[in-house]
Amino acid sequence: MAPTRLSRTEFAIWVAAAVAVVGLPLLLPIFSIVQLTVFLIFCLLAVSLDLAWGLAGLLSFGHAAFFGVGGYAYGILAVNGLATPAALLAGGISGALLAGILGYVAFYGRVSTIFLAVMTLTVTLILLQVMGSTADPSYRIGSAVLGGYNGITNIPSLALGLPLLPSIELGPAGFFRFVGGFLIVVLALGRLMTFAPFGRILATIRENEQRTELSGYDVRWRKLAVFAASGGIAGVAGGLFASWGNFINPEVFSLSQSAQVVIWVLVGGRGLLYGAVIGALVVQALTQYLGAIGTAYTALVLGLLMVAFVLLLREGLVPTFLRLSLILPRHKTPA
Amino acid sequence: MMVQTESSTPLLLETRCLSKEFGGVHALDGVNFRLRRGELRSLIGPNGAGKSTFFKILSGQLQPSKGDVLFDGKAIVGLPPHRIARLGIGIKNQVPSLWDGLSVYEHFWLAAYRHTGKRGAMERADRLLQQLGLWQKASQSVGTLSHGERQWVEIGMVMAQEPLLLLLDEPAAGMTEEEVERTAALLRAINTEASLIVVEHDMQFIRMLEGLVTVFYQGRVLMEDTIDAVLADAKVREVYLGTADSHG
Ligand SMILES: Nc1ncnc2c1ncn2[C@@H]1O[C@H](COP(=O)(O)OP(=O)(O)OP(=O)(O)O)[C@@H](O)[C@H]1O
Ligand SMILES: [Mg+2]
Numbered sequence: 146m147a148p149t150r151l152s153r154t155e156f157a158i159w160v161a162a163a164v165a166v167v168g169l170p171l172l173l174p175i176f177s178i179v180q181l182t183v184f185l186i187f188c189l190l191a192v193s194l195d196l197a198w199g200l201a202g203l204l205s206f207g208h209a210a211f212f213g214v215g216g217y218a219y220g221i222l223a224v225n226g227l228a229t230p231a232a233l234l235a236g237g238i239s240g241a242l243l244a245g246i247l248g249y250v251a252f253y254g255r256v257s258t259i260f261l262a263v264m265t266l267t268v269t270l271i272l273l274q275v276m277g278s279t280a281d282p283s284y285r286i287g288s289a290v291l292g293g294y295n296g297i298t299n300i301p302s303l304a305l306g307l308p309l310l311p312s313i314e315l316g317p318a319g320f321f322r323f324v325g326g327f328l329i330v331v332l333a334l335g336r337l338m339t340f341a342p343f344g345r346i347l348a349t350i351r352e353n354e355q356r357t358e359l360s361g362y363d364v365r366w367r368k369l370a371v372f373a374a375s376g377g378i379a380g381v382a383g384g385l386f387a388s389w390g391n392f393i394n395p396e397v398f399s400l401s402q403s404a405q406v407v408i409w410v411l412v413g414g415r416g417l418l419y420g421a422v423i424g425a426l427v428v429q430a431l432t433q434y435l436g437a438i439g440t441a442y443t444a445l446v447l448g449l450l451m452v453a454f455v456l457l458l459r460e461g462l463v464p465t466f467l468r469l470s471l472i473l474p475r476h477k478t479p480a
Numbered sequence: 481m482m483v484q485t486e487s488s489t490p491l492l493l494e495t496r497c498l499s500k501e502f503g504g505v506h507a508l509d510g511v512n513f514r515l516r517r518g519e520l521r522s523l524i525g526p527n528g529a530g531k532s533t534f535f536k537i538l539s540g541q542l543q544p545s546k547g548d549v550l551f552d553g554k555a556i557v558g559l560p561p562h563r564i565a566r567l568g569i570g571i572k573n574q575v576p577s578l579w580d581g582l583s584v585y586e587h588f589w590l591a592a593y594r595h596t597g598k599r600g601a602m603e604r605a606d607r608l609l610q611q612l613g614l615w616q617k618a619s620q621s622v623g624t625l626s627h628g629e630r631q632w633v634e635i636g637m638v639m640a641q642e643p644l645l646l647l648l649d650e651p652a653a654g655m656t657e658e659e660v661e662r663t664a665a666l667l668r669a670i671n672t673e674a675s676l677i678v679v680e681h682d683m684q685f686i687r688m689l690e691g692l693v694t695v696f697y698q699g700r701v702l703m704e705d706t707i708d709a710v711l712a713d714a715k716v717r718e719v720y721l722g723t724a725d726s727h728g
Pocket of ligand 2: 532574
């Protein structure tokens with residue numbers, strides 16, 4: 146018998162997604178492309194949380210913080226003239242570092258899962274306070290004025306180029322393709338990892354960490370590795386976000402942002418990574434629709450949605466759909 | 481039948497003055513225990529005698545309040561559970577502890593993978609599925625299995641680790657009579673390659689194991705002898721059988 150493997154359908158999905166990412170800018174107006182780009186950035190953030198939460202069972206409310214730190218790092222460095230790809234990389238490293246530090250304390254200190262959730266949320270809210278209190282113009286790093294709740298403005302857009310040649314700004318279509326391509330690469334690598342031994346060991350940690358340790362696996366560094374990687378991807382997403390709007394403010398560290406990421410994954414369904422993408426798209430589209438029809442109850446509707454999912458659709462959209470359609474037969478009792 | 485008392489056989493496990501206190505409760509109170517290589521030892525004692533606590537200390541899940549544990553000549557107190565597992569102690573806890581969402585096959589594969597790599601893990605998992613009669617259920621998630629089957633999956637996982645010493649805490653609990661007999665035969669088969677300590681309440685089962693018996697009572701070793709000598713002992717009758725007829 147062979148271990149669980151990636152199905153062929155999945156490769157087809159990746160190829161279709163790649164074609165869509167390349168083709169959509171030819172079909173849709175610029176305005177829609179710009180809008181879709183920020184949706185994809187949120188998808189990336191949702192996928193990063195699912196890597197930690199869905200795969201290894203590490204619930205974090207801190208992904209908004211890793212995202213925000215990545216965004217601020219990108220903004221500060223890019224405003225100071227660092228090449229934007231390097232600033233984006235630095236955004237990822239900042240997210241990974243913050244996640245790594247929190248993860249180290251939590252996993253090597255052997256605190257409970259719930260403590261990790263509380264600790265990450267606390268750090269996020271501290272960052273909200275700290276970044277919010279930098280309104281005085283004296284708070285500046287190089288030429289980047291932090292700006293308190295107004296945030297950093299005029300952040301340069303991501304520009305790519307070959308060494309020695311002047312780099313060119315991507316423009317809306319190019320940036321969309323870059324974000325989409327990055328998302329697909331992360332998804333594909335994440336899925337491959339899910340089925341690799343490392344990913345399977347993460348699954349055992351999620352199911353019953355004690356049994357994993359008694360089987361001779363050191364769970365601590367494995368949790369730290371996946372959590373830091375997850376924080377790094379959130380950091381890159383934050384950098385992309387800062388590039389997208391040419392701006393970042395402490396709103397990224399707010400309670401509602403932290404909760405949003407968790408809601409996306411909850412709605413879409415944990416553990417498959419695709420669920421995170423669908424969840425982020427559905428909830429964002431809904432939020433935008435509610436905003437457009439001018440209801441004042443967006444938060445209420447989102448809250449009810451979350452309660453409904455927790456009570457009725459515990460697995461989330463994608464796993465429920467797959468179970469119903471039997472595309473991906475689950476390991477069930479043969480009748 | 482293995483002859484366990486030959487004093488020339490080297491010691492595999494020794495505990496010295498092992499004690500564990502839980503806020504005033506002496507779960508273990510100065511246990512001196514020795515196991516020779518190749519033994520199949522049964523550990524019995526009334527509820528609360530400290531058997532599970534003893535196992536949890538040996539496997540690194542609990543730290544003793546006092547005392548030492550020497551395994552294969554090495555002091556192992558203070559090592560984290562995964563290090564102890566790597567030294568060659570495998571444990572099945574009293575409360576079944578599995579990865580409920582994962583398949584039976586994956587349990588065996590992952591338990592073996594750490595020391596065998598991919599190929600070896602596949603071979604070992606296939607062999608265990610045959611040996612334990614779980615072939616039909618290989619791809620079923622263990623959350624859907626019966627209690628007895630779950631016990632076997634956990635025993636199989638411990639076997640997949642190929643430990644020098646297996647600690648099995650009530651491996652036959654909740655099994656039918658036929659399953660109990662199969663389990664006893666399985667443990668004797670394992671014993672041709674590894675040493676075991678088995679905690680059980682079922683005297684029929686212990687008789688089938690044919691090894692020496694250690695009796696725990698209130699955190700101490702009350703006596704150590706063959707099953708017949710233990711069952712004939714007045715003190716044992718008083719503390720153990722007198723209070724637990726239903727198990728006998
Ligand atoms: N985590 C704990 N906290 C406090 N007391 C405990 C703990 N674990 C065990 N004890 C106590 O230690 C004593 C020994 O318990 P232990 O589980 O080792 O007994 P046992 O011999 O395995 O019993 P049983 O046959 O019922 O499984 C009991 O009095 C129990 O209540
Ligand atoms: Mg017990």
